Amino acid sequence: MEADFQVIDNYLMVKMPAEIDHHQSGAISRKADSFLLRDSIQGIVFDFEDTKFMDSSGVGIIMGRYKKISCLGGRIFAIHADRQIRRILYISGLSKIVEIME
Amino acid sequence: MKQEEKKISRGYDNELRMEFDAVSCNESFARMAVSAFIAPLNPTMEEMADVKTAVSEAVTNAIIHGYGNVQGYIPGHMQCPREISVGKVRMYCRIEGDVLAVEIEDDGQGIDNVEQALEPLFTTKPELERSGMGFAFMEAFMDDLQILSAPGRGCKIVMEKKLGSMPWLEEDE
Numbered sequence: 693m694e695a696d697f698q699v700i701d702n703y704l705m706v707k708m709p710a711e712i713d714h715h716q717s718g719a720i721s722r723k724a725d726s727f728l729l730r731d732s733i734q735g736i737v738f739d740f741e742d743t744k745f746m747d748s749s750g751v752g753i754i755m756g757r758y759k760k761i762s763c764l765g766g767r768i769f770a771i772h773a774d775r776q777i778r779r780i781l782y783i784s785g786l787s788k789i790v791e792i793m794e
Numbered sequence: 795m796k797q798e799e800k801k802i803s804r805g806y807d808n809e810l811r812m813e814f815d816a817v818s819c820n821e822s823f824a825r826m827a828v829s830a831f832i833a834p835l836n837p838t839m840e841e842m843a844d845v846k847t848a849v850s851e852a853v854t855n856a857i858i859h860g861y862g863n864v865q866g867y868i869p870g871h872m873q874c875p876r877e878i879s880v881g882k883v884r885m886y887c888r889i890e891g892d893v894l895a896v897e898i899e900d901d902g903q904g905i906d907n908v909e910q911a912l913e914p915l916f917t918t919k920p921e922l923e924r925s926g927m928g929f930a931f932m933e934a935f936m937d938d939l940q941i942l943s944a945p946g947r948g949c950k951i952v953m954e955k956k957l958g959s960m961p962w963l964e965e966d967e
Binding site for chain 2: 711713714715717718721745746747748749751752753755756775776780783784785
């Protein structure tokens, strides 16, 4: 399953795949960046509804996007993150820059 | 002899040894294999996720940093990236009682400074958006982590974790 991208009201919604590891992380980052360049994106919402697994490659995706969007005042959100993904966001310190929502 | 009997009565001892190409599609294969291997121990969901994450980190390290295969690649499905260095990752898992030991070994370039590599957020490949959290996750999710490596001489990660840490669920003997 691949990540799905949609722009809704200047927010980029990224529906994350079932498994996020190094194998797919590059493609997700590149695709997200193409949206950031093309549209005037104010924020990115990562939707983890279908995600069963994520490792530090997912942290890299979020960190990289944060670096690009934060200098334009954009924000990053995470929705539908299960317990394990929350743990990863907390341990990596990403919870300080990502707004984790239900 | 007596000791042997005791060991068997403790239940489930098992070993798994495998070797695979250092390409990114094998990252999910490696963690699936480990999760299937430990399934008979009835680990909790959290333990299962912890082991999968730690194995994924170690295998990804071997592939990206050991052999420098930074591109996502499935043999036969995608155009082969220009530089794929041929190498193998070896994985060895052992269950003794309720303790899982995992060793992940490569013959890649090794680590110059292990202490530095262990620092959270330190990465030698920031341009690839590696987060530098790999070893931090291995440490956080497993009970024990050892790194045996020298420049040019590959790397061996040894991790241990006690599984099924819910004794009230155990049957009476």
